[in-house]
Amino acid sequence: MKLTAPRGMNDVLPDDAPAWLKLEQAVRDACRRFGYEEIRTPVLEHTKLFQRGVGETTDIVEKQMFTLSAREEAEEDTLTLRPEITAPVVRSMIEHDLLKQRGFWKLYYFGPAFRKERPQKGRYRQFHQFGIEAIGAKEPLVDVESILLFAEILRSVGVEKFEVRFNSIGCETCRPAYRDSVQKAARSKLDRFCPDCKRRIDRNILRLFDCKIEGCKAAAKDLPSIKLCGPCADHDQRIRRSLGSSLPLRVDPTLVRGLDYYTQTVYEFASPLLGAQDALGGGGRYNNLVKELSGGEYDAGAVGFAAGVERVLIAMEASRGAPPEPPGLDFYAVAVDESQRQALFGVVSRLRAAGLSGTMDFEGRSLKAQMRSADKLRARVAVILGPDEAARGVVKLKNLRAQGDAREQEVKIDDVATKLRGA
Ligand SMILES: [Zn+2]
């Protein structure tokens, strides 16, 4: 049997890696400039973290989690591959009492998450997310900053075509009345909704807005929108005023997002470059999650977003055409015959110690085949050592990017590093 990767889980091969690296570096650089610090958490967590932190009635928790069989763990204490990274970050903050050290934290992450979905383009069972969590403030400018940071990351990797869908879903004060009015309206036109949505009407009414079925989407557009309470309306206004026209912002009253923990601000970044399933990622404010997961020990306002790495990569490719080239090497060392191999390995080690990148042939191949490798690996210079050069303590440098006579010169072994750095 041929061995393959598990369904919906992908390899990132060397040709694809430069685009991943470019995005990861852009994320790290933008987060650093915005004052966010990195946090890394395990890929496995106790299942109950997601039941409490994401919500028992969400599709993620009901259908999509990879939970390890409970042979060693007690049945009620199984482990699950994280389906998202916000709950783990909040769990970590609470566990390590970070909020006792500082009242406000700005954190970012970049890593894999896992959902048992039917794989399709840009949606996989092992997928990757980058995201931020700003924990410890209810100030609307933090919401604004999170949106600007998401936009900054997209622009810095060349993705200019996107819009920000934006909504407020209120708080404990104004949401119950909204929920009731949506419920009443939905019940009055029950036949327009799919069986899943009919169940949602009783269990988790706002999830109605997340249904992907066209009939449900159309019916959801006719449902009432929220009447915000004073503080929520004020929060909302300050964000919209502060963002002004700096971004393509579209207020969308049907945007509620799939997770239970949001309060007030919700937003989604979408790009036409992705086709029908156009979301790049989204986020919002979740003022109750820290309280919920800490059992009331901490009460901290929070804002965050999560973006799909694979989805941003599709938008990057569609924006720029050719993906970035692998970086190549400073040198490729070539042995004219077998007797120089050991000495050449010494030269290679010295050049690496001087900070240069390069490699050599380890397969005992001909001079010609070695020169072909130098080209394939995009080496800048071939460092050639034959018996004649070895006897005189020199190597021949061949500049693989230059033409004609400028291409070759002889250099003392002691001077090669200096020469290559200057070239
Ligand atoms: Zn409110």
Ligand SMILES: [Zn+2]
């Ligand atoms: Zn539906």
